[in-house]
Amino acid sequence: MTINILFAAKSGRWETYQGPLTDALEEAGLDFDLRPDFPPEQVDYIVYAPNSSVQDFGPFTNLKAVLNLWAGVEDVVHNDTLTVPLARMVDHGLTQGMIEWVTGHVLRHHLGMDTHINGQDGQWRTQVPPLAQDRPVTILGMGALGQACAAALTALGFFVTGWSRSEKAVPQVTTLHGTDGLQSALRTAQILVLLLPNTPATTDILNAETLAQLPRGAVVINPGRGPLIDDTALLTALDSGQVGHATLDVFRTEPLPADHPFWAHPKVTVTPHIASATREDTASEVIAENIRRGEAGEPFLHLVDRTLGY
Incomplete structure (x- = not known):
């Protein structure tokens, strides 16, 4: 069964992530459909940047997890409409x-x-x-x-x-x-x-x-x-x-x-917020592994504790 993955981030990020994410998902052996736009009820996973246009997770009725592109989750962790697992970005x-x-x-x-x-x-x-x-x-x-x-x-x-x-x-x-x-x-x-x-x-x-x-x-x-x-x-x-x-x-x-x-x-x-940044290739590998885990019924990596806020 095809896994529907929504890429939700600011304009321009899709172009930089589409190739690395596609490669990583294929390497993980997943049957997937990756797009920057989906009918919400069809989405299984959201690859997510908190500054994207997606702020209400309510319409995503079949959502399994939100996979954050950033290490910081303070801008999403307290969103009351987010009730599925949230994973933060930890990558090499x-x-x-x-x-x-x-x-x-x-x-x-x-x-x-x-x-x-x-x-x-x-x-x-x-x-x-x-x-x-x-x-x-x-x-x-x-x-x-x-x-x-x-x-x-x-x-x-x-x-x-x-x-x-x-x-x-x-x-x-x-x-x-x-x-x-x-x-x-x-x-x-x-x-x-x-x-x-x-x-x-x-x-x-x-x-x-x-x-x-x-x-x-x-x-x-x-x-x-x-x-x-x-x-x-x-x-x-x-x-x-x-x-x-x-x-x-x-x-x-x-x-x-x-x-x-x-x-x-x-x-x-x-220094202008350059200490570190998410790299598309390594971040894509982390995201693909978490989707593989979700589909295999294994625990997600880097889950956020919603009570602690990180």
């Missing part, structure tokens, strides 16, 4: 991209590279950075991306502390959880990396109170979600020297408005 390409971006910026700040890149003024600066083993790094968020980045950093010799809302065990990483665990994780973080999902419980998790718990001069790196940080509190901490630098890839409003103080602040590096 997205994970590897995040590992490379996070590792690169952690090393940049650890080695003090900005001083030499920006300081070509004739001064012979001889300050030697500590070894990685003497530079504590904390990662807030021990999901798939947080664990992958922690593994890469520990392989380089960094002492990594990981924090998550619920208790987790990660090899070679000191793992903490809960309110008391958050305070301990922040207290040692000379470099802090934010990889938490955006939920009501994580909004403004980095605020005036928590920023004050960091070692003075700590570096903040945020490739996670913009609302994790209270922007005003961060700017105040930067101006006071409590935070030495902030490298930010995500923001509450994107693109970041041209008049936002982050652009002109000498202690802020802005």
Whole structure:
């Protein structure tokens, strides 16, 4: 029996995904019909971007699952019309991209590279950075991306502390959880990396109170979600020297408005939400595998816990 798959995303994405998705579905041995338009009652699966025109799932009466193209699900997880399983995107390409971006910026700040890149003024600066083993790094968020980045950093010799809302065990990483665990994780973080999902419980998790718990001069790196940080509190901490630098890839409003103080602040590096992205070829393989699982009666990969919001 043919599986009807609706591709629901913004205009232009169909052209980039049609080929890779078709190839992956064929490789999985599925009999399918993949289109960007279907009568709702005929759809079995939706390959989904939360900014698509599909916002009411009620008419999709035979829907088996929604397969998100994004790692973040905050824009769909609370949709009351969505009653079928929702899977978020976890794929090798997205994970590897995040590992490379996070590792690169952690090393940049650890080695003090900005001083030499920006300081070509004739001064012979001889300050030697500590070894990685003497530079504590904390990662807030021990999901798939947080664990992958922690593994890469520990392989380089960094002492990594990981924090998550619920208790987790990660090899070679000191793992903490809960309110008391958050305070301990922040207290040692000379470099802090934010990889938490955006939920009501994580909004403004980095605020005036928590920023004050960091070692003075700590570096903040945020490739996670913009609302994790209270922007005003961060700017105040930067101006006071409590935070030495902030490298930010995500923001509450994107693109970041041209008049936002982050652009002109000498202690802020802005990157335009490029830390990682879903790659069409690897993402298509994940989607095809989940559809194969659904048809075989096997558990879906990367299911979202609707009560937690991720």
